[in-house]
Amino acid sequence: MANRDAGTDAGAAMTTATDSFIAHRNLLFTVAYEMLGSAADAEDVLQETWLRWSDIEHTTIRDPRAYLVRITTRQSLTRLRTLRRRKESYVGPWLPEPLLIAPDVAEDVELTDSLSMAMLLVLETLTPTERAVFVLRDVFSLDYDEIAQAVDKTPPAVRQIAHRARTHVAARRPRETVSPSQTRDALAAFQQAVETGDLTRLLDMIAPDVVLLTDGGGVVRAAVEPVVGAADVTEVLTRLSGALPQPTLVNGHPALIIRRDGRIDTIMALRLDAGLITGLYAVRNPDKLSRMNRETAMGR
Known part of the structure; x- marks a missing residue:
């Protein structure tokens, strides 16, 4: 009976973990894509995120969204450093992978601004950590404590990185809003x-x-x-x-x-x-x- 109860509890926990992952999947994909500029690599990051998410004790997780974003960010940072080495041998200019997105997403002006080809190329000029901090703060509005855990920095350090990244981006993004x-x-x-x-x-x-x-x-x-x-x-x-x-x-x-x-x-x-x-x-x-x-x- 005890084994059956344990199996039932494990099954319920996995169901909860799966539901949480599915509920936040679009967010996680978007974080990874903003970090990498590649849908194929973003999908790989999501697979790694799921493997790590499914292998932890979920009863200790108070905020599944924040925890999932943290895993995705760390995996994206690892992948981003690999991509940078790959881009060094890329033939010709490297451009982000273009995507068709749903009309309701396109109505989110702040999000689509961050997804534009021009903006993604600006993000390419940031260091990996600067890019992560800028994306999590300025696009997804995470607080500094959450970002600090995702990038393994202190909150004060994250504030400084955010300011530096924001200044860098402001100097390179389109000079005015285009109607x-x-x-x-x-x-x-x-x-x-x-x-x-x-x-x-x-x-x-x-x-x-x-x-x-x-x-x-x-x-x-x-x-x-x-x-x-x-x-x-x-x-x-x-x-x-x-x-x-x-x-x-x-x-x-x-x-x-x-x-x-x-x-x-x-x-x-x-x-x-x-x-x-x-x-x-x-x-x-x-x-x-x-x-x-x-x-x-x-x-x-």
């Missing part, structure tokens, strides 16, 4: 230019120092260095003439899907500053386009 209508206008001009090959209207919207990054990962043809300047960027864009781009939302922001022979060839995202296109991000690496046929559940 949805401005973004749609820029995207419409870009779409028309690609379809017709007429870059006249688009030239009026491109900043003189615009930067085009193309991520082919060494798998497909792409520029291995950033293309800088309106003249050089527009020359590259003329090669897309005749394609049929489809407007979509990538990471909650307007972007274009460019197909070739019925398959997704390129995801093109834009960065706008002061009404001008200052950044173009073209993801062509097929390994990074596999999720563009379905929505990815995210949340906070």
Whole structure:
């Protein structure tokens, strides 16, 4: 009888652990993706999180959400350091993996701002610990004590890291908030230019120092260095003439899907500053386009 009761208790505990993990899965995935910029690596982190979560005594856990975020953050930090070494040998510019996200997530302005291609690239310039602290504090609003446990620092140290990271990000993020209508206008001009090959209207919207990054990962043809300047960027864009781009939302922001022979060839995202296109991000690496046929559940 005692063995049966013990088995029943263990089964109930596992059910509770599973329910808690499922309830917070979207949050955990989003934390990992914000940390890594890769959905595939975020999924691996979630598997590691589950293995560790399922192997602890849950009766001692007072706040499952905080504990799960702590595990996910630590696993993400470990994975991030591995990714940084991998990126050193990456062929050409590395761009985050683009995602289709649900409309209700896209309505969360603060979250989608942190998910934009431009913002994720800014986060790439932080140290791993700075990135973790910034994401947990400024995106997910965790308190400093919780973050301290996640990154193995003291709360005062976390406050200093948060301030340093926030200052760093503020100096590099888009200089002003761009309205949805401005973004749609820029995207419409870009779409028309690609379809017709007429870059006249688009030239009026491109900043003189615009930067085009193309991520082919060494798998497909792409520029291995950033293309800088309106003249050089527009020359590259003329090669897309005749394609049929489809407007979509990538990471909650307007972007274009460019197909070739019925398959997704390129995801093109834009960065706008002061009404001008200052950044173009073209993801062509097929390994990074596999999720563009379905929505990815995210949340906070």
